[in-house]
Amino acid sequence: MKYDAIVVGSGITGGYAAMELCKKGLKVLMLERGRNIEHGKDYQGEHKSPWEFTYRDERNNPAFKKDYPIQKNCYAMKDSTRQFFINDREHPFTTGKDKPFYWFRGDHLGGRSLMWGRQCYRWSDLDFSANAKDGYGVDWPIRYKDIEPWYDYVESFVGVSGQAEGNPVLPDGKFLPPMEMNCVEQHFKSVLQQHYSDRTMTIGRVAVLTQEHNGRAACHYCGPCERGCSTGSYFSSQSASIPAALATGNLTIKTESVAEKVLYDKETNRATGVRVIDAHTREKVEYSGNLIFLCASTLGTTHLLLNSANETFPQGLGNSSGVLGKYLMDHLWVFGARGDIDGYENMYHQAHRPNGIYITRFKNINEQEDRYLRGFAYQGSASRPSWRRAIGQPGLGAEFKHALRQPGKWNMRLAGFGEMLPYEDNAVALNHTVKDKYGLPTLNINCHFHDNELSMMEDMHASAVEMLKKANASNIKLLGTPEAHPPGIGIHEMGTARMGKDPKTSFLNAHNQSHEIPNLFVTDGACMASSAVQNPSITYMALTARACDYAVKQVQKQLI
């Protein structure tokens, strides 16, 4: 049969695209290369206590060195979550010499929507106009006003808790009630208010429900969302978009179906379908569709497009411009600092808040003031260490044990997210000499930080230290080094099939539609023309919903 639409990928954008298209009455086929993960039932690590794991769910299980040399670098990778991470040996990729790249992947239904960080921040025109202003990258074909109603739309479905602040750098959204700051975070916020007028510290805006929302239960604050949440209290494809899509009766899901090529018909200039490889039998199957939505993750989508090269498009499907694969970005992550905060010794918390605080970007806002372009924001939290602090401390015996019964000193942690510029030489290409287990060429990734990023990292350190000093923090330590935190570590890889106004310099138009093939859409992170500093998923979802609306209207008008 011919589907009205084929969506490749089932993660945060694939789930969203499938839901939107199904709700509009289209018969949709969702293709997922990995296995099925059933909501609730398959969340193996959920609510387990440490003693239920052989190695107590400690990080850095040495078995990971063999099977997960890349994935183990992800903060969320533990025994309790390893089922959501690919085995690196089975999913090879290569990198340029001295250009490490951390590519964190989950090949299963729901993709990384199951273990994402859930932080949701709107972009502003400071971000959408950045490329035009300093000339790095191509100008975004959209501005905040174009996406604002779609942020409203997706936030209303997703359920984002947060506090409206009225700071134009970080536009407010449709928020569920905010989570609360602990006492040291409140104190730190008041210190920042005393000393700075250029930044806002607010509670994290997070896709975790603080009240029942669209039939999903409020968070019960167990802590590690990345193990999966059977109450559906954080947004994932499994908890929200896939069930809504299935409820329409219009969705067909095929898991363990590895997309090999997007099929193309030269006569009609249309993408006609997708050829997949059955992950078990290796049998090839072709599916036909009227609309093709690629939501296979930034590098997954670009890999598929490069591998879909044909006579008409020898450099990759829809890639006459040659930009496909180029301008890969991530965020500069964790560069910041932490310090101990005196006092509040009689204060503690109850249950675990799966969220932290946010300090808005304050560099190069109105004028270019610094030696580097663009800026950064911080996320973080105040906390008291438990027993783990004892590993590096002297002492043994009853007194030592007794002293550990109470939590340690408060500390404040500020972890930065910095903007990475789009560079032509940060690029991916097919590697035909290394094949994956399906016989497909793998991806070679060449990505490194340039001078602007290295310069920004220094200020991300310095600005965090400055704020901590204002709060009289002691024992201040820097977080992050370029060596230990290479590109990819931010898990916000984006770009490589960017949006733009000019078909000669961009892959997609203002509606995430291929400049060259009108029924082909890319709505995952590959579409990004710049990276800003915000965690990108909510923007991907807004762009996806907007593109679905556009595509269906174009079909109705018989324009595609």
Place this chain on the structure above:
Amino acid sequence: MKRTMTRKIQQPLSEPDRRRLLKRATAVFGAALFPPIASGLLAGCSARENSPANPQGASGKILSAPQYALVAEIAEIIIPQTDTPGAKAAGVAGFIDTILDGWFSEIELTEFLDGMSALETLCQSAYGAAFLECDESKQVAVLSQLDKALHEKSGETTVDLQAVHFFKLMKQFTLIGYYTSEPGASQELAAPTMGQYIGCETFDESGKAWAW
């Protein structure tokens, strides 16, 4: 002798084979492979196998019964029974054996076992007795000396570095093993609650830290 073993286990054995060989080597040839153990630990410990410290004379996948008893005793000195269970009741020796078996590389395992021998040498030269034969005050004194050396800022210490390294690993995995065990996490500390998050709650001195 040590070198011989290292060479042996570097041959391309499958993981289970390697572990089996190593365990057998430790159990059967322990005395030959670890000379200090011959003079101290094994001689001293065999008598202890059925002592209250190690009632069943338990052994592990890697640790022989005497080694298991030694690890259990050291862990208990680091985290003793007080008004809540200590390391023994929390099964820390079994956890450490699991770590030695599946977590440590062969080099790390060798370092651990060599360090264990070095500790015995230390006991012998200081007190003329094996660790488990020493009274509690001497045992605490030996471990305190290692703990002090471990945290010596100048990096200059006269204490045997292998023994210091052994103690470092013992302390690290005792702490992990104890505080992630059910008694450690839910009796000594508190297993976190679920339900409502409270960011600022008054906490008095009788209160406990969350275990995770």
